[in-house]
Amino acid sequence: MSPESIHVDDQELRxxxxxxxxxxxxxxxxxxxxxxxxxxxDMRGIKSHGIGRFKMYIDRMKDGIISPVCRQTMVKETENxxxxxxxxxxxxxxxxxxxxxxxxxxxxHNIGMVAVRNSTHFxxxxxxxxxxxxxxxxGIAFSNARPSVAPTYGVEPVLGTNPISFGAPSDExxxxxxxxxxxxTQRGKIEVYAREGTPTPKGLTIDLAGNEPTDSKALxxxxxxxxxxxxxxxxxxxxxxxxxxYGLNVMVEILCAALSGGSFGKALSGMEGDRHIPHRxxxxxxxxxxxxxxxxxxxxxxxxxxxxxxxxxxxxxxHDRIYLAGEKEFEMIERRRKEGVPVNKSMQDVMIELKKxxxxxxxxxxxxADDTSTLQNSQRLSA
Amino acid sequence: MSPESIHVDDQELRxxxxxxxxxxxxxxxxxxxxxxxxxxxDMRGIKSHGIGRFKMYIDRMKDGIISPVCRQTMVKETENxxxxxxxxxxxxxxxxxxxxxxxxxxxxHNIGMVAVRNSTHFxxxxxxxxxxxxxxxxGIAFSNARPSVAPTYGVEPVLGTNPISFGAPSDExxxxxxxxxxxxTQRGKIEVYAREGTPTPKGLTIDLAGNEPTDSKALxxxxxxxxxxxxxxxxxxxxxxxxxxYGLNVMVEILCAALSGGSFGKALSGMEGDRHIPHRxxxxxxxxxxxxxxxxxxxxxxxxxxxxxxxxxxxxxxHDRIYLAGEKEFEMIERRRKEGVPVNKSMQDVMIELKKxxxxxxxxxxxxADDTSTLQNSQRLSA
Numbered sequence: 001m002s003p004e005s006i007h008v009d010d011q012e013l014r015x016x017x018x019x020x021x022x023x024x025x026x027x028x029x030x031x032x033x034x035x036x037x038x039x040x041x042d043m044r045g046i047k048s049h050g051i052g053r054f055k056m057y058i059d060r061m062k063d064g065i066i067s068p069v070c071r072q073t074m075v076k077e078t079e080n081x082x083x084x085x086x087x088x089x090x091x092x093x094x095x096x097x098x099x100x101x102x103x104x105x106x107x108x109h110n111i112g113m114v115a116v117r118n119s120t121h122f123x124x125x126x127x128x129x130x131x132x133x134x135x136x137x138x139g140i141a142f143s144n145a146r147p148s149v150a151p152t153y154g155v156e157p158v159l160g161t162n163p164i165s166f167g168a169p170s171d172e173x174x175x176x177x178x179x180x181x182x183x184x185t186q187r188g189k190i191e192v193y194a195r196e197g198t199p200t201p202k203g204l205t206i207d208l209a210g211n212e213p214t215d216s217k218a219l220x221x222x223x224x225x226x227x228x229x230x231x232x233x234x235x236x237x238x239x240x241x242x243x244x245x246y247g248l249n250v251m252v253e254i255l256c257a258a259l260s261g262g263s264f265g266k267a268l269s270g271m272e273g274d275r276h277i278p279h280r281x282x283x284x285x286x287x288x289x290x291x292x293x294x295x296x297x298x299x300x301x302x303x304x305x306x307x308x309x310x311x312x313x314x315x316x317x318x319h320d321r322i323y324l325a326g327e328k329e330f331e332m333i334e335r336r337r338k339e340g341v342p343v344n345k346s347m348q349d350v351m352i353e354l355k356k357x358x359x360x361x362x363x364x365x366x367x368x369a370d371d372t373s374t375l376q377n378s379q380r381l382s383a
Numbered sequence: 384m385s386p387e388s389i390h391v392d393d394q395e396l397r398x399x400x401x402x403x404x405x406x407x408x409x410x411x412x413x414x415x416x417x418x419x420x421x422x423x424x425d426m427r428g429i430k431s432h433g434i435g436r437f438k439m440y441i442d443r444m445k446d447g448i449i450s451p452v453c454r455q456t457m458v459k460e461t462e463n464x465x466x467x468x469x470x471x472x473x474x475x476x477x478x479x480x481x482x483x484x485x486x487x488x489x490x491x492h493n494i495g496m497v498a499v500r501n502s503t504h505f506x507x508x509x510x511x512x513x514x515x516x517x518x519x520x521x522g523i524a525f526s527n528a529r530p531s532v533a534p535t536y537g538v539e540p541v542l543g544t545n546p547i548s549f550g551a552p553s554d555e556x557x558x559x560x561x562x563x564x565x566x567x568t569q570r571g572k573i574e575v576y577a578r579e580g581t582p583t584p585k586g587l588t589i590d591l592a593g594n595e596p597t598d599s600k601a602l603x604x605x606x607x608x609x610x611x612x613x614x615x616x617x618x619x620x621x622x623x624x625x626x627x628x629y630g631l632n633v634m635v636e637i638l639c640a641a642l643s644g645g646s647f648g649k650a651l652s653g654m655e656g657d658r659h660i661p662h663r664x665x666x667x668x669x670x671x672x673x674x675x676x677x678x679x680x681x682x683x684x685x686x687x688x689x690x691x692x693x694x695x696x697x698x699x700x701x702h703d704r705i706y707l708a709g710e711k712e713f714e715m716i717e718r719r720r721k722e723g724v725p726v727n728k729s730m731q732d733v734m735i736e737l738k739k740x741x742x743x744x745x746x747x748x749x750x751x752a753d754d755t756s757t758l759q760n761s762q763r764l765s766a
């Protein structure tokens with residue numbers, strides 16, 4: 001954490017984002033949902049997907065490639081399935097609607113599956129399975145994403161980071177909650193390496209010559225030029241299982257694009273020549289009513305027992321703890337509730353600028369002390 | 384391929400396995416199904432899971448830990464879900480029933496999900512999604528497995544190789560068909576390294592000291608002793624994404640054990656002290672009726688277009704081809720239909736022994752030339 005970071009109250013930060021969405025023309029109830037998805041990311045410690053990405057959504061609404069007003073339409077619906085066209089609406093909103101629809105269907109008909117097309121970036125994939133878990137269900141969410149990942153034996157970014165998230169209730173204090181990209185890593189991690197001045201480990205990226213570059217700053221430039229790609233989980237080639245990560249990545253692409261009748265691959269770049277165009281992402285949501293299979297108590301006990309058996313198994317030397325998916329995030333939420341969410345200096349500047357630009361009201365952030373300070377900060381930013 | 388390998392007709396090899404199952408007391412229609420799953424593995428070139436594992440099933444039936452007669456019972460059923468207790472029956476058989484049930488439910492109700500508990504090794508995971516694909520559906524299959532994989536920051540084998548298989552129809556000559564363990568590799572691969580006298584690459588296994596051993600022969604001994612484990616996809620630690628493979632592995636464990644009300648982890652070892660006991664595996668099958676989402680033609684075209692975009696993307700230097708999941712297997716099937724299935728010398732000896740022991744009839748294999756040669760081979764084997 002940067003020494004200039006300031007911890008702010010999560011509810012106040014949530015309110016800031018909500019008011020920002022409203023200022024862009026998003027109806028208040030919809031803004032509330034979007035802010036909830038974003039603040040959940042900050043609470044879980046996934047800083048790349050919360051307030052850190054807020055401005056991106058604002059910019060895309062300004063560019064006209066995300067609609068602030070929900071334009072989703074139902075393409076096809078049965079008692080346990082649906083296909084939604086998001087109409088370039090805010091991804092968080094449509095995804096929340098879609099997972100809620102899957103949950104509602106699963107309540108009545110055991111299972112719900114909802115495919116979404118023509119959507120936009122929906123924040124953390126792991127938000128949506130949590131909705132199912134809170135309803136005593138197993139939840140699964142998938143999304144495709146703009147091209148950044150090369151297939152096995154390829155060097156061109158034709159696949160997205162294509163995340164998978166899976167949640168299951170347990171009898172522990174937290175559910176099992178997996179939220180992963182099917183690439184080895186994502187661009188945000190390389191940005192962290194670049195900021196820290198550390199090399200990117202081999203095995204994460206590949207350039208057009210088939211080498212695995214380690215110069216983090218150079219890599220960021222190469223991503224923009226399209227001359228470097230992220231590698232699928234398992235790395236380059238097949239020796240360490242790269243074809244498996246690549247295969248899972250394409251599985252996600254098929255579920256999100258083919259089942260929704262939507263777009264895929266290079267068409268998700270958000271660019272047409274120099275012009276920004278909608279990203280046209282696809283998502284796929286699954287809700288499974290556990291009681292349709294086994295009593296929820298049995299399910300929770302078995303899932304919890306699996307977690308305990310793993311946690312109590314022999315640790316690798318130098319490690320005193322084995323984590324379960326969702327455990328670090330659960331602990332981070334507890335901590336952030338007490339300590340607040342850290343906002344670093346450059347993010348403070350972005351927020352000061354947004355507050356001014358969107359003419360937002362008062363917020364209890366130290367760096368919003370008064371209009372004078374806001375103005376000073378803002379001037380420094382543009383200096 | 385060993386120079387002593389002989390190619391045999393796949394239908395004759397299939398008949399050999401079917402007759403072997405029948406000799407063990409498996410009813411003919413059930414033996415037919417089991418032989419079909421096994422020969423499909425040989426046809427796809429997954430030699431570890433076909434005739435190469437046939438004797439294991441025979442031995443387990445002799446040990447009384449697999450029932451030759453199907454004892455599956457329905458635990459719970461709804462219009463689109465089911466839980467089956469396999470009663471230690473042949474895994475191939477129960478899995479085929481379970482996927483067929485999921486398909487039947489999906490025909491009527493868009494989706495089918497079937498969980499199975501107390502099952503046994505079901506052969507290649509990729510057989511079952513193919514059944515769905517042949518019905519214009521998306522098919523997904525999962526299984527847990529005996530413990531052999533260590534979690535991230537752990538060194539004890541508490542997880543199975545826990546495979547995921549996913550199949551989707553396309554407008555290409557073959558479907559997209561992914562069939563992978565969620566570990567970096569499986570024991571069979573280390574056996575190949577040991578036979579070839581080549582070291583095991585770092586990144587595939589871990590010992591109790593947290594090192595990644597490369598002595599392939601030593602590794603095989605360590606697996607038996609429980610002093611080495613396979614690593615999850617992504618390798619040790621989190622740097623290259625090992626926590627992702629580990630998380631996917633546990634996801635499979637939860638789907639297969641918790642949704643079926645079944646066993647998990649160390650309880651799947653098949654051993655109680657020195658005594659063999661049933662493996663009590665769990666499986667989970669999903670069939671998705673594509674027409675419930677989009678017209679099948681649209682789905683096939685999009686899936687095929689995804690495949691073509693990837694295939695035609697820039698290759699890594701030294702590679703002239705990018706494969707899609709299922710492509711190598713499709714080509715292998717074509718080749719084996721023409722050339723037959725290779726059976727190496729040690730497998731020939733095993734088959735000669737089994738033929739004698741199970742008192743099987745005549746088969747058109749060169750190494751089964753007549754009773755005399757069979758006897759000679761068999762004597763040499765035990766010499």
